[in-house]
Amino acid sequence: QQQVKQSPQSLIVQKGGISIINCAYENTAFDYFPWYQQFPGKGPALLIAIRPDVSEKKEGRFTISFNKSAKQFSLHIMDSQPGDSATYFCAAVRMDSSYKLIFGSGTRLLVRP
């Protein structure tokens, strides 16, 4: 059972454009939602995270939008740059559990110059 569904699988954006990646979850017990960025040959690195009591969080060019009633959240990358080309993973965590990360399947982003 896939607990966190992520789309699209791949995304191509022109430099300066907006990249949007969507995730949906099923378990209402999840209460922490981080996004990770992974470059080829590297481990994932935390990008930005949100808790369900907040509808939006912004850090620089990265914004998370959260819709608790729809059980959906999304990552927006404004003014996308070629250096943003990477694989992005959403994740969900139950804070009352072992804090293990439940990952989406990933989105491979390519930003063209």
Next chain:
Amino acid sequence: NAGVMQNPRHLVRRRGQEARLRCSPMKGHSHVYWYRQLPEEGLKFMVYLQKENIIDESGMPKERFSAEFPKEGPSILRIQQVVRGDSAAYFCASSPGERGEQFFGPGTRLTVL
């Protein structure tokens, strides 16, 4: 401050051999998580350990896989009698506490011939 270290970075084994993957957490971190990433898939939780204790092994296959985090030394993920389906990237993450951010290592890429 060195990050999470994993070795070896690449490991090749023939079917039936044993694979030992090592993870040295960041200094001051006593919580270790192991995740597996199959080709073209997201990361899947395997096991969560604290020093000398397995806290959550709900993601570990029932047979052939074991993990430990001794009082001294790195955490070890051990795969006995490897099969081709074990070929994957194995990532270790460490955190300073139960609810701390997880910092990922660069991973060990296991290839089973």
